[in-house]
Amino acid sequence: MHANYPDLKGRSVFITGGGSGIGAALSSGFLAQGARVAFVQRSDATEFCDEMERQHGNRPLYLQCDIANIAELKGAMDKAAESHGAITVLVNNAANDKRHKTEEVDEDFWDWAQAINLKAYFFACQHVIQGMRAAGGGSIVNFTSISYMMGNAGYAAYTTANSGINGMTRSLAREFGPDNIRVNAIAPGWVLTQRQKDLWVTPEALAAHLDRQCLKFELSPEDMVDPVLFLAAKTSRGMTGQSLVVDGGVVVTG
Numbered sequence: 587m588h589a590n591y592p593d594l595k596g597r598s599v600f601i602t603g604g605g606s607g608i609g610a611a612l613s614s615g616f617l618a619q620g621a622r623v624a625f626v627q628r629s630d631a632t633e634f635c636d637e638m639e640r641q642h643g644n645r646p647l648y649l650q651c652d653i654a655n656i657a658e659l660k661g662a663m664d665k666a667a668e669s670h671g672a673i674t675v676l677v678n679n680a681a682n683d684k685r686h687k688t689e690e691v692d693e694d695f696w697d698w699a700q701a702i703n704l705k706a707y708f709f710a711c712q713h714v715i716q717g718m719r720a721a722g723g724g725s726i727v728n729f730t731s732i733s734y735m736m737g738n739a740g741y742a743a744y745t746t747a748n749s750g751i752n753g754m755t756r757s758l759a760r761e762f763g764p765d766n767i768r769v770n771a772i773a774p775g776w777v778l779t780q781r782q783k784d785l786w787v788t789p790e791a792l793a794a795h796l797d798r799q800c801l802k803f804e805l806s807p808e809d810m811v812d813p814v815l816f817l818a819a820k821t822s823r824g825m826t827g828q829s830l831v832v833d834g835g836v837v838v839t840g
């Protein structure tokens with residue numbers, strides 16, 4: 587059960603990667619507010635949309651798209667705006683935290699990682715500005731991660747992008763503040779999505795992580811929903827250029 591934000595009702599919301607993991611919880615959270623939600627991902631999301639319609643009586647618009655292809659991404663955003671009106675909430679959520687050894691990274695892998703984890707974020711922000719300005723303002727929420735603050739090894743291409751997202755967020759907040767466009771980031775801790783469980787969670791790694799968390803419960807995608815709704819809604823109208831950390835209070839040492 588989430589807080590109610592009346593100004594989100596009817597808003598045109600665009601979410602990257604909105605059909606699984608944290609993104610699916612966000613789509614559901616915005617639909618429950620009565621927002622008009624469009625989302626992109628690569629794989630088919632018909633079943634998810636059916637389920638959302640059953641749950642909320644509000645069907646999201648699914649647009650198949652690889653965000654690494656900027657022309658495709660812009661095309662999907664245009665379709666969302668045609669169906670729902672100018673996008674006034676953009677959530678840059680899709681990412682890929684594929685693990686890798688630094689010595690094995692070649693230029694193709696580096697470019698792939700930055701294309702998904704950073705380049706798509708910038709161009710989605712760029713593409714939404716004109717419509718938000720014409721609508722009198724908007725809110726952009728960029729997902730980053732505490733990964734780079736923890737100084738974790740094993741995914742330097744990803745942590746580089748996460749760090750870059752914060753710099754980008756602050757610069758865009760400054761540039762578009764006069765247009766009443768707010769740009770904030772959200773930095774989750776370890777959120778136990780099915781993908782994390784399948785790929786990276788081991789009992790030892792989880793125990794070590796929980797040891798570093800002040801709060802001793804495992805974060806779930808649902809824990810990200812209210813912070814994002816808050817950043818999207820007028821409740822946070824005085825807040826821009828910030829990175830909201832939602833990590834259960836991880837103590838960063840070293």
Ligand SMILES: NC(=O)C1=CN([C@@H]2O[C@H](COP(=O)(O)OP(=O)(O)OC[C@H]3O[C@@H](n4cnc5c(N)ncnc54)[C@H](O)[C@@H]3O)[C@@H](O)[C@H]2O)C=CC1
Nearest residue numbers: 603606607608627628652653679680681729731774776777
């Ligand atoms: N799960 C976690 O522990 C943490 C997640 N985050 C951040 O939260 C956000 C969401 O993460 P999760 O839900 O865990 O990820 P996920 O991998 O479970 O879901 C990502 C979504 O993005 C979509 N996606 C990935 N690559 C795409 C592409 N090239 N084109 C279109 N769609 C694509 C996927 O289909 C999926 O719907 C990401 O920005 C991630 O960096 C940050 C810290 C921790």
Ligand SMILES: O=C(O)C(=O)C[C@H](O)C(=O)CO
Nearest residue numbers: 683731732733738775776795
């Ligand atoms: O994908 C991420 O970002 C994370 O999973 C960040 C986590 O806090 C993590 O990597 C814990 O080891």
